[in-house]
Each structure stands twice: as structure tokens, then as C-alpha cells.
Amino acid sequence: MGIDEIISVIPYDEKWIALFQNEKINLLKAFGDDAIDIQHFGSTSVHGMFAKPIIDVLIGVKTLELSNSVTNKLTQLGYEGFGETGVKGRLYFRKRQEHAYNLAVVIWNGEQWVNNLLIRNYLRENPHVAKQYCERKLDAIKKGYTTLLSYSDEKADYVSKLLDQAKKSIG
Template identity: 65%
Template sequence: MEIDESITVVPYHEQWTALFEQEKTILSREFGEAAIEIQHFGSTSVPGMLAKPIIDILVGVRTLEIGHSILEALAKRGYEGFGESGVKGRLYFRLRPEQEQAFNLAVVIWNGEQWINNLLIRDFLRADPDAARQYSERKQSTINKGMTTLLAYSDDKAEYVSRLLERAKQRFQT
């Protein structure tokens, strides 16, 4: 179980929203009252954007001390847990079934920094098609440079994402 994996980006698919809703229903049942809110985020949540064909799900909780029954339910469903994986305040899980839709799960403190920042970027890209187009171009450029593993791809665009977050904060936070 290694966190690095091969990746690619593809054009936006309309079914991503419905697939998120289906998984949200399952996760709502598994997390129960531990989940305050579950949101679709990342590029698959922004119509028209290029994205890794992996749906990102943000689960807002009161505490990152996830109960054993939830961890068991996630494992039974096929999710692998990776702890914080270099992102303080986030528990990262992923589901990579062979024939079905892949998912990333970020469990964070609801209304904490990770929650707010991820939704700010999503909302900014949804509200600004030009920013979404530019970010799509950056993603394709990263792939074209040969950055086709998760860690290399993420590292190459980290500064760009940081600047996106700053733009989102300027636009939405007064």
C-alpha cells in the first residue's frame, strides 16, 4: 500500500456529480452522526475542468479520532487509510476498485482550515470559468512534462494551488 500512483487527467464527466451523491449516501450511513457534512470538492466538482478521474469527497467531522466501527466499515468497502499523508489536519483514504469509480476521501475538522480552504478553491473555480480553464491548462501542462505520478503531479502544481487559494480568499472573504 503505497500512496504514490500513476495518474492522468481527463475531460469533465457529467456523471461525476451523480457518482458523488451515490457514494455520499453510503458514507453518510457509515459515518453516521460523526459526519457533520459531506461535500464534493476537487476538480471533479467543477463543471468543465480537466480532472483526475477520481472523485474527491470531503467529510467534515468534530474530531479526527475516527471510531473503530467507521474505520472497519471503510476498510470493508475497500478504502485504504493513509493517515495524514503530509497534510496536517486531514485523514486520507482512497478507494481504487478495478472496474468501478475511484474515490479519494479527506476527513477533516468541519469548518476548520482544511474544510474552509478546500471549499473556497472549489467555489472560486465554479464561479470563475476563466480560472478553471487556466487551472485545467496547468494540469495538462504538468502531465505533458511527464509528471504522471500522484506525488510528482501534486508537487509540480502545489504553488499554483496556493495562489488559487489566495485568489479565492480575496474574492470570498472580506
Template identity: 60%
Template sequence: MEIDETITVVPYDDQWVDVFKNEKTTLLNIFGTDAVEIEHFGSTSVRGMVAKPIVDILIGVSSLKLDESILHQLQQRNYENFGEAGVEGRLYFRKRAEHAFNLAVVIFQGEHWVNNIQIRDYLRTHPQVAEQYSMHKRESIQKGITTLLAYSDEKAEFVQSVLRQAKKYSMEN
């Protein structure tokens, strides 16, 4: 079970919204009341953006100590558990099947939750920034950066810039 994987980016697909909604129903059944909120985030949640064809799901919980039954049910549904995977305060799971998913389980309203929602909402309301981000992603792939970890490193500075813009916008509005 290796966290690094080959990636690509594709044009926005309207189907991603429904794919998220269907998986959210499944996840609500698994997490029950342990899930305070479940949100679609990442590039597949921003209409018009290019993205890895992997639906990112943010699950807000009150504690990162997940019940064994939740872990077992995720495993039964082919989710791989990567623990924190190098990001303190986030549990990372992924499923690669007909539809691919990444789950980020974080403390609801904690730093990871707020940052991811702010970036998503900012990109949704600022299409010119979303297009710049899409261009950055396409250029990264064209440069031959086609593995997850290298791709994540390549776009990290740009994402931090978007987060700063999103935080400033949020404070002003």
C-alpha cells in the same frame, strides 16, 4: 500500500456528480452523526475542468478520532487508510474500483475544510481561472509528470495562487 500512484487527467464527465451523490449516501451510512457535512470538492466538482478521474470527497467531522466501527466499515468497502499522509489535520482514505474516490476527513469549518470549499466555489464561479488550472494540469502531464506526488508538487504553487484569489474574493463579497 503505496501512496504514490500513476495518474492522468481526463475531460470533465457529467457522471461525476451522480457518482459523488451515490458514494455520499454510503458514507453517510458509515459515518452517521460523526459526519457534520459531506461535500464534493476538487476538480471533479467543477463543471468543465479536466481532472484525475477520481472523485474527491470532503468529510467534515467534529473530531479526527474516528470510531473503530467507521474505520472497519471503510475497510470493508475497500477504502485504504493512509492516516494523515503528510498533511497534519487531515485523514486520507482512497478507494480504487469501478469508480475511484479520495476521502479527506477534516475538522468541519477548520482550515482544511474552509480552504478546500473556498477553492471549489471560486473555480465554479470563475471559469477563466478553472480553464487556466486545466491548462496547467494538461501541461504537467505533457511534461511527463504522471505520478501523484510529483503532480501534486508541480501544481502546488498554482493551487496556492488560486487559494489566495479565493480568499480575497470571499472577503470582498
């Protein structure tokens, strides 16, 4: 399967937190000591946000050179690896089964780690900004950006500005 896929955006679902917690247990077993921290990020981690019904999981590691043991365990869990896929410093894996998951494996406390958590925390602390972001997402879908790559491209500038706002908010 290629990286692009049809996507949809739905209202916040309370079960997203439990889905993350359950998958985190599986991922901790797969990564073992290689995972320094595992965080729920993306829109499904922000209460009240509209989101693609895909749980985004951020895994902080010391090195992006994953052992065969880890990659084999991810395959056994149903994950497909896509490498960096245009995002330097991030390994992307996804699982599409009863529930959908995206993994971003990044250097713990590196730029990808820090930026993704900055945006998540900023949206959690600023519901009015989260609401604006929801409107932007729904607008993108209405305009016909219903594949992963077109949707991501359509909101890329907005997300970049969001990161700048988040950075300014912490001084």
C-alpha cells in the same frame, strides 16, 4: 499499496456528480452521526474541468479520532487509510475499484474544510480561472508529471496562489 500512483487527467464527465451522490449515501451510513457534512470537492466537482477521474469527497467531523466502527465500515466499503500523509489536519482514505474515490476527513469548518471549499467555489464562479487551471494540469502531464506525488508537487504553488485569490475574492 503505497501512496504514489500513476495518474491521468481527462475531460469533465457528467457522471462525476452522480458518482459522488451515490458514494455519499454509503459514507453517511459508514460515518453516521460522526459526519457533520459531506461535500464533493476538487476538480471533479467543477463543471467543465479536466481532472483525474477520481471523485474527491470532503467529510467534516468533530474529531479526527475516528471510531473503530467507522474505520471498519470504510474498510468494508473498500477504502484504504493513509493517515495524514503530509497534510496536517486531514485523514486521507482512498478507494480504487470500478470508480475511484479519495476521502479527505477534516474538522468541519476548520482550516482544511474552509480552504478546500473556498477553492472549489472560486473555480465554479470563475470559469476563466478554471480554464487556466486545466491548462496548468495538462501542461504538468505533458512535462511527464504522471505520478500522484510528482503531479501534486508540480501544481502545489499554483494551488496555493489559487487559494490566495479565492480568499481575496471574498474580502
